[in-house]
Amino acid sequence: MKEKDTEGAFLLVFREHHDSLFRHAFFRTGSRERALDLTQDTFIKAWDYVRGGGEIKQFKAFLYKIMRNLIIDEYRRKKTQSLDDMSEEKRSFVDAELAEGSVWETETHIDEQDLILKVQEQLPKLPPQYCAVITMRFIDGFSPKEIADITGDTENVISVRLHRAITKLRTMLSYEN
Amino acid sequence: MKINLIEYIKKAAESTTLSTVEQEKLDRVVTEYMAMKPLRGVSEVDRARLTSVRGNFFSPLSLLHVNKKYMPIAIIIALILSGSASYAAEGSVPGDLFYPMKVSVNENVGSALAFSLESKAAFEAKIAERRLAEAAKLASDHKLTGDVNAKLSKNFAGRADLALAHTKELEKKNASAAIGLASNFESNLDAHESVLAQIDTDGDTNDLRVLIRQKALLVSKLRMNAEGNANVSAESKDNLKENKGDNNINAHLKEETAVLMGLKAKASIREAQSLFTQVGSKLESATSAKVTAQIDSAVALSAKGDAFLEAKNFSDAFHSYQWALVTTNRLTVYLKAPKSIDIKILFDDRKSTELKSNERTQDSDSKELEDRDESPRSMQIFPFDLNIDGKAEVKTDIKTETKVEDIKIDVGGSGSGSIKVGI
Numbered sequence: 001m002k003e004k005d006t007e008g009a010f011l012l013v014f015r016e017h018h019d020s021l022f023r024h025a026f027f028r029t030g031s032r033e034r035a036l037d038l039t040q041d042t043f044i045k046a047w048d049y050v051r052g053g054g055e056i057k058q059f060k061a062f063l064y065k066i067m068r069n070l071i072i073d074e075y076r077r078k079k080t081q082s083l084d085d086m087s088e089e090k091r092s093f094v095d096a097e098l099a100e101g102s103v104w105e106t107e108t109h110i111d112e113q114d115l116i117l118k119v120q121e122q123l124p125k126l127p128p129q130y131c132a133v134i135t136m137r138f139i140d141g142f143s144p145k146e147i148a149d150i151t152g153d154t155e156n157v158i159s160v161r162l163h164r165a166i167t168k169l170r171t172m173l174s175y176e177n
Numbered sequence: 178m179k180i181n182l183i184e185y186i187k188k189a190a191e192s193t194t195l196s197t198v199e200q201e202k203l204d205r206v207v208t209e210y211m212a213m214k215p216l217r218g219v220s221e222v223d224r225a226r227l228t229s230v231r232g233n234f235f236s237p238l239s240l241l242h243v244n245k246k247y248m249p250i251a252i253i254i255a256l257i258l259s260g261s262a263s264y265a266a267e268g269s270v271p272g273d274l275f276y277p278m279k280v281s282v283n284e285n286v287g288s289a290l291a292f293s294l295e296s297k298a299a300f301e302a303k304i305a306e307r308r309l310a311e312a313a314k315l316a317s318d319h320k321l322t323g324d325v326n327a328k329l330s331k332n333f334a335g336r337a338d339l340a341l342a343h344t345k346e347l348e349k350k351n352a353s354a355a356i357g358l359a360s361n362f363e364s365n366l367d368a369h370e371s372v373l374a375q376i377d378t379d380g381d382t383n384d385l386r387v388l389i390r391q392k393a394l395l396v397s398k399l400r401m402n403a404e405g406n407a408n409v410s411a412e413s414k415d416n417l418k419e420n421k422g423d424n425n426i427n428a429h430l431k432e433e434t435a436v437l438m439g440l441k442a443k444a445s446i447r448e449a450q451s452l453f454t455q456v457g458s459k460l461e462s463a464t465s466a467k468v469t470a471q472i473d474s475a476v477a478l479s480a481k482g483d484a485f486l487e488a489k490n491f492s493d494a495f496h497s498y499q500w501a502l503v504t505t506n507r508l509t510v511y512l513k514a515p516k517s518i519d520i521k522i523l524f525d526d527r528k529s530t531e532l533k534s535n536e537r538t539q540d541s542d543s544k545e546l547e548d549r550d551e552s553p554r555s556m557q558i559f560p561f562d563l564n565i566d567g568k569a570e571v572k573t574d575i576k577t578e579t580k581v582e583d584i585k586i587d588v589g590g591s592g593s594g595s596i597k598v599g600i
Binding site: 006007010011014015018019022023026027033036037039040043044047048050051053112115116117119120123134138139166169170173 | 180182183185186187188189190192193194195199200202203204206207208210211214215216217294296
């Protein structure tokens with residue numbers, strides 16, 4: 001039956017993407033528990049949409065859009081982020097002058113595991129838009145164009161934001177070290 | 178040495194993945210949800226059969242046709258936490274056909290699938306309160322036997338202790354959430370105790386009410402401790418004036434705390450208004466007037482919180498919202514009582530919890546309440562009749578502004594007492 005095919009397909013999509021969605025939510029929120037809640041809610045909403053007769057062309061992008069909206073709802077509860085965004089935007093120009101790209105030199109020996117842990121800690125602390133683009137680009141594997149489609153921004157805006165986000169993260173990690 | 182950050186971002190991602198247990202839980206929740214809400218077309222016959230009984234998908238008879246395995250766990254959690262009565266088994270009491278399912282299936286599964294500490298604490302507190310609501314319903318029907326009373330009391334105590342434990346753990350990670358949960362639970366326990374006191378004419382719930390007061394005191398202590406720690410933490414960060422970055426973080430933390438409390442308060446006000454719309458016609462006019470006044474006061478407190486927030490006075494905003502939340506949550510307990518009862522106005526729960534460790538039903542010549550602290554947010558008295566154990570009435574036009582007055586109250590006609598009130 002067609003409905004059985006749809007259910008089967010949905011379950012396949014669920015099992016294919018639930019880990020990556022969880023990972024995305026984790027790096028956006030910094031909390032494992034919240035990430036689990038958000039992942040669960042994403043698939044429930046997706047099923048509601050399918051059940052309501054909605055058509056989905058690109059499942060992966062669709063799921064990330066739902067997740068993104070859920071995270072935005074959460075950020076809206078934290079009004080401070082809007083203030084952070086403004087100040088971070090201004091500071092990013094200074095950061096860009098101090099460094100270039102994602103590669104930087106350090107004189108001290110870096111413990112690899114320690115740096116990985118620091119990335120896990122610091123990434124969720126970035127301003128939401130910066131955290132989102134880094135997560136979607138380098139963790140979820142979306143291209144700048146795909147990110148632009150999901151967020152509704154232009155590809156140029158995404159590219160600039162990526163550069164600033166990487167610079168900001170590098171600065172934060174430098175302070176940590 | 179050169180470090181490629183992107184490479185480390187990818188490595189960080191590789192080490193972040195769902196555990197086996199987490200995967201299984203997610204799988205179960207989603208598949209059960211899909212089974213409970215199948216695609217249209219395949220299950221129309223089933224849905225028609227299920228909805229024909231009382232017109233409610235969740236009616237008791239419908240449960241006979243639904244395989245327990247496909248119970249919508251996420252929905253159960255949502256319904257339980259929202260207090261919705263539409264799920265039939267959720268409204269059952271000891272002795273009802275589906276009560277065992279409510280306790281042994283729904284509640285235990287719901288508890289297991291509450292992921293975060295905050296969810297767990299809220300869930301256990303809600304279940305503890307449900308035991309009290311069940312006791313009230315049985316007591317109003319004179320069906321609260323000794324055996325059932327003992328079981329309800331034991332279950333209530335166990336759940337309350339779990340809620341306390343989770344909230345205490347939560348305080349270490351998120352003090353604002355812990356304070357909000359504790360405020361809510363404390364006030365609701367007080368309201369439940371008051372409901373039982375009025376409904377139980379046989380004296381069957383005296384021991385349970387003592388137990389409630391004991392747990393409420395523990396919650397109160399936890400809340401005050403958490404608030405004290407939060408203030409100390411904020412002050413110590415304020416003192417680090419040489420580090421502007423930390424001060425900014427502290428201000429943001431306070432604002433976030435206040436905003437979250439505001440959202441909870443507004444949601445609670447909406448629920449109280451909705452409930453009043455449903456049951457208002459069944460209330461006596463005097464009680465109805467009190468309810469309206471308390472809702473209006475909560476709305477005013479919430480508006481005051483908004484103003485404080487706008488002025489970046491986050492501490493006062495938090496407290497205004499907290500009182501609005503406590504007021505309406507408490508009111509909701511009264512509105513959900515099985516019969517129309519008198520609604521007690523809200524005193525400062527921090528003090529009243531200690532006062533209520535004494536017997537409330539004993540006659541008292543006068544209750545002399547100590548002056549509250551000078552903070553305008555420590556106590557609120559609302560402009561309607563003040564009943565003290567039903568033996569005296571005082572009308573006061575004291576408004577909820579900063580004003581101190583002495584009020585003389587004639588108690589029992591044998592003398593007079595006075596109460597100093599700091600507002």
